Amino acid sequence: MTEIYRTISTGRGDDVSPTKCRERRRRRIEMRRQAAVFGEPSSSRNRDRTDMEVYSSFDVPLRKQARRSEIGGLPADIGGFLAPPAASSCQKSEAPVWKGEETEDEPLYGIVSVMGRSRKMEDSVTVKPNLCKPEVNRQRPVHFFAVYDGHGGSQVSTLCSTTMHTFVKEELEQNLEEEEEGSENDVVERKWRGVMKRSFKRMDEMATSTCVCGTSVPLCNCDPREAAISGSTAVTAVLTHDHIIVANTGDSRAVLCRNGMAIPLSNDHKPDRPDERARIEAAGGRVLVVDGARVEGILATSRAIGDRYLKPMVAWEPEVTFMRRESGDECLVLASDGLWDVLSSQLACDIARFCLREETPSSLDLNRMAQEDDNDGEQNPSRSVLAATLLTRLALGRQSSDNISVVVIDLKNSSQ
Amino acid sequence: MESSKQKRCRSSVVETIEAPLPLVWSILRSFDKPQAYQRFVKSCTMRSGGGGGKGGEGKGSVRDVTLVSGFPADFSTERLEELDDESHVMVVSIIGGNHRLVNYKSKTKVVASPEDMAKKTVVVESYVVDVPEGTSEEDTIFFVDNIIRYNLTSLAKLTKKMMK
Numbered sequence: 001m002t003e004i005y006r007t008i009s010t011g012r013g014d015d016v017s018p019t020k021c022r023e024r025r026r027r028r029i030e031m032r033r034q035a036a037v038f039g040e041p042s043s044s045r046n047r048d049r050t051d052m053e054v055y056s057s058f059d060v061p062l063r064k065q066a067r068r069s070e071i072g073g074l075p076a077d078i079g080g081f082l083a084p085p086a087a088s089s090c091q092k093s094e095a096p097v098w099k100g101e102e103t104e105d106e107p108l109y110g111i112v113s114v115m116g117r118s119r120k121m122e123d124s125v126t127v128k129p130n131l132c133k134p135e136v137n138r139q140r141p142v143h144f145f146a147v148y149d150g151h152g153g154s155q156v157s158t159l160c161s162t163t164m165h166t167f168v169k170e171e172l173e174q175n176l177e178e179e180e181e182g183s184e185n186d187v188v189e190r191k192w193r194g195v196m197k198r199s200f201k202r203m204d205e206m207a208t209s210t211c212v213c214g215t216s217v218p219l220c221n222c223d224p225r226e227a228a229i230s231g232s233t234a235v236t237a238v239l240t241h242d243h244i245i246v247a248n249t250g251d252s253r254a255v256l257c258r259n260g261m262a263i264p265l266s267n268d269h270k271p272d273r274p275d276e277r278a279r280i281e282a283a284g285g286r287v288l289v290v291d292g293a294r295v296e297g298i299l300a301t302s303r304a305i306g307d308r309y310l311k312p313m314v315a316w317e318p319e320v321t322f323m324r325r326e327s328g329d330e331c332l333v334l335a336s337d338g339l340w341d342v343l344s345s346q347l348a349c350d351i352a353r354f355c356l357r358e359e360t361p362s363s364l365d366l367n368r369m370a371q372e373d374d375n376d377g378e379q380n381p382s383r384s385v386l387a388a389t390l391l392t393r394l395a396l397g398r399q400s401s402d403n404i405s406v407v408v409i410d411l412k413n414s415s416q
Numbered sequence: 417m418e419s420s421k422q423k424r425c426r427s428s429v430v431e432t433i434e435a436p437l438p439l440v441w442s443i444l445r446s447f448d449k450p451q452a453y454q455r456f457v458k459s460c461t462m463r464s465g466g467g468g469g470k471g472g473e474g475k476g477s478v479r480d481v482t483l484v485s486g487f488p489a490d491f492s493t494e495r496l497e498e499l500d501d502e503s504h505v506m507v508v509s510i511i512g513g514n515h516r517l518v519n520y521k522s523k524t525k526v527v528a529s530p531e532d533m534a535k536k537t538v539v540v541e542s543y544v545v546d547v548p549e550g551t552s553e554e555d556t557i558f559f560v561d562n563i564i565r566y567n568l569t570s571l572a573k574l575t576k577k578m579m580k
Contacts, residue, residue: 033527112430122485151486228455228566288555290516290548291488297559298456299486309455 106130107143107239108413110384112392113405116338122150123336123403124161130237131165135173136191137240144168146236147252147405149336156207156306157232167199172342186288189322196247196320229299229307235266235334244332247318250299252336255345259328262349265321267304271295276302285313330357332409338402341393348391352408355387385407425553428542429561431568435575437528440537443571444524446478446527447496453571458482475499489515516548541570
């Protein structure tokens, strides 16, 4: 009996203890459901290849990964790549299902948010389909998407993740008596810009007046151990039937894929952007090159929510883009700089639209993996999830060293 | 004598703190707890303690400092060169890390303020460091002065709170 026990408990070789098997299976299931991806440093290491070469060779690591999963021999350090619980993938069926006129179709989207090679997770993602039905949108639903990339800790990005959309909702539901001059479209645009700007301002005020312990600063008794840099970028997109409204503070990014072309809906706030440098210096700050251009030699983004000690050089104010939707719109990609540092907007656009095409072969391993585990009768995972997964995996393969968060919204099948 | 080709620069930062010297010094001298007042430090672990002092705080002690994310470096390794509790002088060298402050050495001196010797303290931190390649001397001084000023401002707030 003792001998048998010792054999079972040894960690060497092929450990087939029931506990370990259950743990491995649970982990496999969890990862499939979250559509998290793992780093494959050995893949796409050769950066001299053309983008398409890297792209076309991308199936191989997926297959290898699938095989390893089937064997059940997942690496022990897998936890570091798990997405946080809050980040989930939409498993909605790709084909639009007709449910009658009253059905409120939600947009099809995929989310992947991973720690990557960073030391900790400071990104947050929020998706709120059918956030509300405001007057400015003729009482039809609006959908909210956001990516937040924190620095100096995760408290500000977490705060944004839980609160920004409630501010947007509140601002939309207020019936402010603003001037009605100009064409109807001008009025709508002005209202949306006002909503987003006021929401960001309220978010920044909340972030700068909240201590890391969660208490309002005047009431707090903490030691002032708060990091001198404690803030977050914020790229948000509101989707309506007619428009896409993007508000961005910082160096995360939103890109629209229209007829195969990547159209930027945000412009990265970097300290060496000429107008940002001018604004920083006018505010009494300096841009120094210390491992890249940094505000005061410290912060790599020139705008952020929070960062009380670096204001007013590091501003909260978002740049807002108001874009009318067109039939050629294919998808919208929101992501943190962990993706954009290693992938161009055009390449991300190419990969996303490839995944979203109906003709995409269903033999992709990821589909099969997800299908095996799917118990609720769904035929395939959302193609948007696949797109977000591939983008994340490619970024990891290209040695991104930061957290990576990606949201892909399928605009072809999102008439709402 | 072979002279170093790397350009060096030096500077000093002075801060007057509304707190008695013993309190200010007790925080500054804690080589193993820089995160108490240094704003960009997330945590610190002692690598080795020197033989001369209590609790691993003696001359020759080495600490590994982890810096907050978003800062242009992740970690720094620092050695305590001198610690004099009578003249209130501390000398620290940076001996490693993934930053660009090479051959950095700082001397911190604490004196009671002539204005009010019982309630005010003057902290002077002077340093020398190589000017990183591709950067100007002016920018290097600006950057390091900035960090030190942040830290001393934080120290002032900490001591003020401790006196309540």
